[in-house]
Amino acid sequence: MKEKSERTVLIAGGGISGLALANLLEKAGIRYVLLEFYDEIAPQVGASIGLQSNGLRILDQLDCANDLISLVDIPLNDTYKVVSVLELDNGIQVTTDKGKVFEGDILVGADGIYSTVRKEMWRIAPPGYFPADEWSSVPCYYKCIFGISRPIEELAKGHHYVYNEKFSYLVLVGPGGRFYWFLFVKLPVPLYGHDIPRYTKVDEETLALKHASDQITPEVTFGQLYGARTSSTLTPLHEYVFEKWHYKRIITIGDAAHKFEPLTGHGGNAAIETAASLVNHLTSDECSDWTNAQIEGAFAAVQDERFQRVQWLVNNAHQTQEIQAMATPFLATIGTVLARLTGVQTVLRLVAHKVIGATRINSIPVPRREHTVPFNDELPSRPLSWRWLPIGLGIISQAALFRLATRILGPLEIPTTFGGEPLVKYYTGFRIVDKILTSLVAVFGVPLASNNMVANLQWISFTPLLLSTTLDWTLESYRVGSKGLLTSFSSIFSTIYQLKAVGRIAPLYHLISVCEQIFRGSIAPTTDRLVDKEVVESFVPGIALGYIMPTALMLWPFKNKVTWQKFIAIWQPFPVYVGLITAGFSTFLRKQRASNTPQPKTSKESLGPRKQKAETDSLLRSVYVVGTAATALVHIYTLYRTASSPDLSFSGVFGSIRYLVSGTYPSDPADKIHVFLQRDMFLNAVSVLANSIYRTLDLRRLGYITGKEALAASLAVLVAQPVLGPAAAHIGFLGWREEMFMRIDRRIGAYN
Known part of the structure; x- marks a missing residue:
């Protein structure tokens, strides 16, 4: 039996789920190797992440809620992309695009919707273990240009949700007064699997030009916002929860297991939750020796714990997007009415409903933070569903x-x-x-x-x-x-x-x-x-x-x-x-x-x-x-x-x-x-x-x-x-x- 310090977890992907998992493993005293293809851990591709209370609570346990850069506290030696996976008797071996080979006890695929680890897992597993050609079932209903723009004086700071017929906008302010924005456009028909395209820069500019005159506010158009961009990307939006996330000593997390439509901002937070759940089960008494049976049991427990919750959140994100894009005449009628009638307290209740069942790290105390809606695991007993x-x-x-x-x-x-x-x-x-x-x-x-x-x-x-x-x-x-x-x-x-x-x-x-x-x-x-x-x-x-x-x-x-x-x-x-x-x-x-x-002047007076x-x-x-x-x-x-x-x-x-x-x-x-x-x-x-x-x-x-x-x-x-x-x-x-x-x-x- 290996000591905890001798165990090695191979992590494919340096996105939010991979980075969160790396820090969680470090806190648990488990060695890891993080394999990332890009030269930078956080390249400026125009993306952003909305951190909500469920994700922030776990980051707070890691002492990095206030400074996300500290998610990476070791130097990057080199960049690698996993290209193939080989099973060992009591471990996993991966080969990278540069020919280098790494061995570990388990492999975690945190490498996104186009996960190589998932493809290799499907290849290795015997027929019938995974659904046949599941990739063909992955749908795409929307495409999205997301980007970051320089401050625009006429655009009020805050959150802007813009409803339109078959498209919508989300614009919000970030650090330095920069605006993080999303243009969601409904596809004429849903696309699946291999039919989902990968867009080019020309595709992006063509779509942006088509929507240049759209009003974000009465004073600002999308053309102005796009013109002030520092980075932007057009991407298809896959929405899917894969039926099975694991095989023997391999498991996928984050977008590789559950891909969200980004409007509600729960994709990254759900990835952090799944990473926390994985570490909880890997460090539990039931998985003390990391035998094949224990690892498989731990992976199965992670999926059992997380599947229904992420499926519900993925469905909710899709429904929210359908309302804001007024996808049907009925939604076009009620969408704007709901937007006018929904007050701040109602929004907060809806958000709270999505986060109270969140996972946290069992082995690390939660720092004391003032909040007004308790998480389920903070209550004397588990809430019941029979309302x-x-x-x-x-x-x-x-x-x-x-x-x-x-x-x-x-x-x-x-x-x-x-x-x-x-x-x-x-x-x-x-x-x-x-x-x-x-x-x-x-x-x-x-x-x-x-x-x-x-x-x-x-x-x-x-x-x-x-x-x-x-x-x-x-x-x-x-x-x-x-x-x-x-x-x-x-x-x-x-x-x-x-x-x-x-x-x-x-x-x-x-x-x-x-x-x-x-x-x-x-x-x-x-x-x-x-x-x-x-x-x-x-x-x-x-x-x-x-x-x-x-x-x-x-x-x-x-x-x-x-x-x-x-x-x-x-x-x-x-x-x-x-x-x-x-x-x-x-x-x-x-x-x-x-x-x-x-008026209070100091924290003590407050x-x-x-x-x-x-x-x-x-x-x-x-x-x-x-x-x-x-x-x-x-x-x-x-x-x-x-x-x-x-x-x-x-x-x-x-x-x-x-x-x-x-x-x-x-x-x-x-x-x-x-x-x-x-x-x-x-x-x-x-x-x-x-x-x-x-x-x-x-x-x-x-x-x-x-x-x-x-x-x-x-x-x-x-x-x-x-x-x-x-x-x-x-x-x-x-x-x-x-x-x-x-x-x-x-x-x-x-x-x-």
């Missing part, structure tokens, strides 16, 4: 509860007195408003002023659930990612439930919130879940002054029934109070701090947002802890009162589930109101419970929690319902969920 299961359960459960609410929450007969005294009919001077308030006060007079101990205790137990619902909906509406969503208008939903019963509106609100997840997608930056510090600070007085104080005054048994009715009327629009106080205070605090906070996030997290914890404790105490009080009184029973106060869902009502109007409030509370509690379980399943699907944590959280919420009450269970769950978000923040170092 529609929690969404389906969420929709079905809330829709069923909403339908149940329409059946069992029947119309009420409004009492004509308040505790035996006349109803107050003048509150605001607006007839419609006063009529509504009079009816509501009359209804609430049953549990509050009728000496009905059962109804009174039931209503006291209901108030914490309204608090937890208000807390949840208000804070959720202020999360960064909730802006513009229907559920961000929480005060409107809360005001409606004061008029139409929370048992009806809570399932509807939760149903809408689940549906919003469909349109938001499965990727959300951790910053989407942030709540501003000013909002949390303002919510405390908002809930105290807007709900707790009015509720206390409503429950107080005033001897003066007129005064009592007025306080009950004042309580009714409490969602508006909470919303206005929170919005007003937070706006004031935000403006005050903006005017008093100087740590302010991290400190503010830590303070916000601490304040949120306090809100959830105090809220859980306070609502639990109210529930325990109602349990004690019910258990200690011979005149009370749990079914009398809270209702039995069988009777609650039956839809039948007693004939007495006051008893009917009591049953209505029982059912209203029941529907609210069940809706909150179902939504908590949905949120738990969604956290597991995202990989934010483990399966055991999901099970434990669901059981805890269920057990806490009768023990601590639905409100305490609700707020406690919200606090735990917030802690899970904070845990992800800490894992990815976004605010640490």
Whole structure:
């Protein structure tokens, strides 16, 4: 058995995949020989590479993300092109164009779409091992002129995507203000394999002249951009993932295995990922001796790990190009519409969706970098693909509860007195408003002023659930990612439930919130879940002054029934109070701090947002802890009162589930109101419970929690319902969920 330092990997090709692999092997302590045909490792042919977070993360592990030149840290002795390959008993021998022979333990073909290593692998392998004449299946739908141009003053720096019928442009700024650009032109018909041409400089100039008048921007044409070029090349764009990448001790990576259309910029990054995957498997315990069987197993594992991902990315690149080139009348119609409607956050989510499943080097720590979307391997557990299961359960459960609410929450007969005294009919001077308030006060007079101990205790137990619902909906509406969503208008939903019963509106609100997840997608930056510090600070007085104080005054048994009715009327629009106080205070605090906070001048001073996030997290914890404790105490009080009184029973106060869902009502109007409030509370509690379980399943699907944590959280919420009450269970769950978000923040170092 050879020692690691004695093993040799032959690498054919000095492109991005070959260079990345060379550095990865060097980090792993494995000797390599890099064979490259060109005199320069990075010749100026007009090409560029878009480095994305998945590729940069691996380069960061190599300590070269900031300086790509350091990918080559040994002198070039000579240049060689592999022309033939020979199998040895426990190795590989290659012969170069200059007649020099190299031997190694394995051969990696990183030599591009026209890979000699792949051709030799096909030649050596027995018939049937590879698909027959697979090269004839490699398609080409587009050709592309790519180049680099000198700075043009009229052309704004940044990214320019230009949609056209059957062609498109990508122009972006690079180092030194130079522009890196691509003209993609759709071929009249797809070409395959040997029918795909290799273009000449004359072909390039002819195509450039044809498109010279195309507008890149209103001020700049392609002719101007092409005229300022320092280098350019016309090339066909192959798009293909080869069915098999390896044979015995030979494997292909990068374009030699999976060739991308370059628009999305994932080709080079995918090459780096495959190189990392190869090194991971070559240095694993399962490949400790580098026997023939172990090498073949490692190569097979690389393809198994990478094939579906690169196939998906290749297909996505093709689809993106088809849209931007408006390849069909349908795509021409929707392409420009999507371009106008797609905002920055949507683009970031789409990009993140493509990189979160990226491979990294297992043996090298990942440097800590601030980012807001976790990679899958940074999560407590692997994300699950069954996104529609929690969404389906969420929709079905809330829709069923909403339908149940329409059946069992029947119309009420409004009492004509308040505790035996006349109803107050003048509150605001607006007839419609006063009529509504009079009816509501009359209804609430049953549990509050009728000496009905059962109804009174039931209503006291209901108030914490309204608090937890208000807390949840208000804070959720202020999360960064909730802006513009229907559920961000929480005060409107809360005001409606004061008029139409929370048992009806809570399932509807939760149903809408689940549906919003469909349109938001499965990727959300951790910053989407942030709540501003000013909002949390303002919510405390908002809930105290807007709900707790009015509720206390409503429950107080005033001897003066007129005064009592007025306080009950004042309580009714409490969602508006909470919303206005929170919005007003937070706006004031935000403006005050903006005017008093100087701009950071040093990196230490710029740590302010991290400190503010830590303070916000601490304040949120306090809100959830105090809220859980306070609502639990109210529930325990109602349990004690019910258990200690011979005149009370749990079914009398809270209702039995069988009777609650039956839809039948007693004939007495006051008893009917009591049953209505029982059912209203029941529907609210069940809706909150179902939504908590949905949120738990969604956290597991995202990989934010483990399966055991999901099970434990669901059981805890269920057990806490009768023990601590639905409100305490609700707020406690919200606090735990917030802690899970904070845990992800800490894992990815976004605010640490």
